[in-house]
Amino acid sequence: MLVLITYDVSTISDGGKKRLRRVAKKCEDFGVRVQNSVFECIVDAAQLKSLEIELEELIDPAVDSLRFYKLGNNHKYKVKHIGAKQSLDVEGPLIF
Amino acid sequence: MLVLITYDVSTISDGGKKRLRRVAKKCEDFGVRVQNSVFECIVDAAQLKSLEIELEELIDPAVDSLRFYKLGNNHKYKVKHIGAKQSLDVEGPLIF
Numbered sequence: 355m356l357v358l359i360t361y362d363v364s365t366i367s368d369g370g371k372k373r374l375r376r377v378a379k380k381c382e383d384f385g386v387r388v389q390n391s392v393f394e395c396i397v398d399a400a401q402l403k404s405l406e407i408e409l410e411e412l413i414d415p416a417v418d419s420l421r422f423y424k425l426g427n428n429h430k431y432k433v434k435h436i437g438a439k440q441s442l443d444v445e446g447p448l449i450f
Numbered sequence: 451m452l453v454l455i456t457y458d459v460s461t462i463s464d465g466g467k468k469r470l471r472r473v474a475k476k477c478e479d480f481g482v483r484v485q486n487s488v489f490e491c492i493v494d495a496a497q498l499k500s501l502e503i504e505l506e507e508l509i510d511p512a513v514d515s516l517r518f519y520k521l522g523n524n525h526k527y528k529v530k531h532i533g534a535k536q537s538l539d540v541e542g543p544l545i546f
Contacts, residue, residue, distance in 0.1 A: 358519060362485040389458040410532050419533035436506050437515035
């Protein structure tokens with residue numbers, strides 16, 4: 355299923371930039387960055403659970419936040435992009 | 451239905467900060483800010499169309515982007531929040 359992950363990491367707090375890099379890196383293992391703090395990941399339920407736990411360990415819950423939105427499998431008609439940097443179709447064929 | 455709106459506005463480009471303020475202000479008219487660049491809005495199809503058009507006019511499509519994710523009506527079980535600043539339930543009663 356498609357899961358949208360959005361995050362706010364407080365880069366003005368101690369170690370914030372490091373946490374931000376780590377959160378982005380972890381999300382990159384599972385999906386595509388579509389905006390600065392927004393990733394679209396194709397995961398099954400077990401992967402999602404594991405990803406939630408790993409990301410939770412990377413953030414400072416007092417100042418940072420993570421949100422997970424389950425968009426299901428029939429998601430092609432649920433997403434609209436306007437403007438710069440159109441995302442890849444994470445499930446489509448890669449054509450160069 | 452619940453629509454998630456995420457945006458990247460390039461604040462280093464000319465007029466970027468102004469565009470960012472305007473985009474946030476417009477989104478505030480329809481929903482709740484849950485993260486810095488993430489809003490959850492309860493809109494019907496006509497309101498969504500109108501919001502898309504209005505937001506598109508506020509951004510610079512060469513450097514900024516907007517994404518709209520339709521989460522439908524049965525969205526309570528699709529969203530998980532971890533960490534700081536839990537959002538309001540935009541459809542629930544306001545209890546102070």
